[in-house]
Amino acid sequence: MIIVEQKPLEEILGYLKPYKKVLVVGCDGCTQPPRSLREAKSMAMQVEMGSKLEKKDITAKATTLVKQCCKDSVAGLGEMLEGVEAIVSMACGAGVQTLAEAFHPLPVFPAQNTMFIGSAEHNQGDLVEKCQACGDCLLGYTGGICPVALCAKGLMNGPCGGCYQGKCEVTKEVTDDQGNVTTIQNDCAWFMIYERLRDQGRLDLFKTYRPMRDARVSSSPRSIKWA
Amino acid sequence: METKAFSNLMKAIMDGKFVYTGELEPHKTADITDVVEWATTLKNTGKIVAANVTDNPQSMASISSLAASYVIQRDSGLEVVYQLRCSDRSRMALFSDLLGASMLGLRNVLSLTGDHPATGDAPQSKPVFDLDSAQLVELVHNMVYEKKDYAGNEIHGPDIQLNVGGVANPGLDPVEPEVIKVARKAHAGADFIQTQVIFEVEAALNFLDMLAEYTDVPVLMGIFPPRSYGQASFFDKFVTGVTVPKDLLDTFKKFKEIEDKAKRKEKVDEYNITYFVDFIKEIRKKKNSAGCHIMAVGYPDVIAPIITGAEGK
Ligand code: SF4
Ligand code: SF4
Numbered sequence: 001m002i003i004v005e006q007k008p009l010e011e012i013l014g015y016l017k018p019y020k021k022v023l024v025v026g027c028d029g030c031t032q033p034p035r036s037l038r039e040a041k042s043m044a045m046q047v048e049m050g051s052k053l054e055k056k057d058i059t060a061k062a063t064t065l066v067k068q069c070c071k072d073s074v075a076g077l078g079e080m081l082e083g084v085e086a087i088v089s090m091a092c093g094a095g096v097q098t099l100a101e102a103f104h105p106l107p108v109f110p111a112q113n114t115m116f117i118g119s120a121e122h123n124q125g126d127l128v129e130k131c132q133a134c135g136d137c138l139l140g141y142t143g144g145i146c147p148v149a150l151c152a153k154g155l156m157n158g159p160c161g162g163c164y165q166g167k168c169e170v171t172k173e174v175t176d177d178q179g180n181v182t183t184i185q186n187d188c189a190w191f192m193i194y195e196r197l198r199d200q201g202r203l204d205l206f207k208t209y210r211p212m213r214d215a216r217v218s219s220s221p222r223s224i225k226w227a
Numbered sequence: 228m229e230t231k232a233f234s235n236l237m238k239a240i241m242d243g244k245f246v247y248t249g250e251l252e253p254h255k256t257a258d259i260t261d262v263v264e265w266a267t268t269l270k271n272t273g274k275i276v277a278a279n280v281t282d283n284p285q286s287m288a289s290i291s292s293l294a295a296s297y298v299i300q301r302d303s304g305l306e307v308v309y310q311l312r313c314s315d316r317s318r319m320a321l322f323s324d325l326l327g328a329s330m331l332g333l334r335n336v337l338s339l340t341g342d343h344p345a346t347g348d349a350p351q352s353k354p355v356f357d358l359d360s361a362q363l364v365e366l367v368h369n370m371v372y373e374k375k376d377y378a379g380n381e382i383h384g385p386d387i388q389l390n391v392g393g394v395a396n397p398g399l400d401p402v403e404p405e406v407i408k409v410a411r412k413a414h415a416g417a418d419f420i421q422t423q424v425i426f427e428v429e430a431a432l433n434f435l436d437m438l439a440e441y442t443d444v445p446v447l448m449g450i451f452p453p454r455s456y457g458q459a460s461f462f463d464k465f466v467t468g469v470t471v472p473k474d475l476l477d478t479f480k481k482f483k484e485i486e487d488k489a490k491r492k493e494k495v496d497e498y499n500i501t502y503f504v505d506f507i508k509e510i511r512k513k514k515n516s517a518g519c520h521i522m523a524v525g526y527p528d529v530i531a532p533i534i535t536g537a538e539g540k
Contacts, residue, residue, distance in 0.1 A: 215357070
């Protein structure tokens, strides 16, 4: 899933200052938390109410697309766009850019910060980064645990000296909605790789030296030929 | 794997001598005078073959370890082990610093992953980690033995003369992943290993034995004679993988009660000397034990007696 986090409403209202008619477009694709019709409608409402507080009157409609990053799918917006002066996209950065290109010169604004490719850890209710789309997947050597996304240093030959009792030296401070700050100590990716391979009787993989990577496969901008 | 000795440190190790190295830490200033003085003190003990020059320890930037290493070696006459971290430099920057080191007559380089910048005084800084410590060892090895750079391009001119070391943390729990990782560094071409501080002799011996099952790379075990209870308990509490035995902590706590400063110091020195002489005598028995890395910055008095004691039969 592509993990997104909503931008502050003030930022979105800031983008919309010059406009009166806005379309909020959700995406039914891979964003997590979901950013579909329900969330688009709620965003449209927030925009209308927020603009009223600023003594402005924005009319915001809402709709959604199956996949905002797909050119064929966005063509479906067609008549919804009548009279619209600006689009607010609920999708990830790829969706925003697809709309911006498809409907130029109509301005398109992001309502989300696109965070990472990840999954939900249900036991903690957290969304966790899992993959950095490095272009040369190593999961086959590492017991299905990604050292690029989950090791703070992206090491190929870990664990480093910062690993103690399975924990990483790098901590993160996370602030919740109530403003409470908690320090999270991550599990050491390489320690998890060690344990998994050990338990699977495949420690030979852990013993193998991994040479320098070719950074070209993960250097932006990237594209591949499809069909 | 072929090993040539370019440094006095490596020559001594290959001659089968039990060697002692020290540690020097340049600060966040453009002045290196006090570090050169400390290097001179180490040199004058007549027992330290080389000293490490740290590279932005704890991810707090200080004088470039390359510049510091050169000046320290030139002005004190003590051979240095130039430390180099992967945290701050891409493979190109590492390589060009290594060429510079060889040109400047530095003969030992120690490869470190380096702390994450998030743990230092500039958490906003971008972490590099283009290579990890094992890959940096391989880079040095290829420069020396193949005359090749990071991409296999030829290096022209004089041979690169560098002995490369790696680090280990023998006190980690569990220690097996660490042992395997150190073995990877040895196979990538590490000439020697220097370890993080360790106090517990059993753990040190266990590490040496476990490592010997993978490689015969020579190990210099890190020791740290604490000057006070505060220092000892700091290591125990805050340094990853370091456990200080309870006996030592309790005894040092008692020393705190001695009011006469000189007397207290005498007791502390005495304890340290006995403790570490015994420690070194034990680890020396292992074949892959090649020396001790003594981290006693600002505490020179015990260095010579510890070494003399450990050398006595
Ligand atoms: S190795 Fe690369 S492609 Fe595979 S999960 Fe990690 S970042 Fe993604
Ligand atoms: S402790 Fe583990 S996860 Fe953290 S940087 Fe080191 S190897 Fe990576």
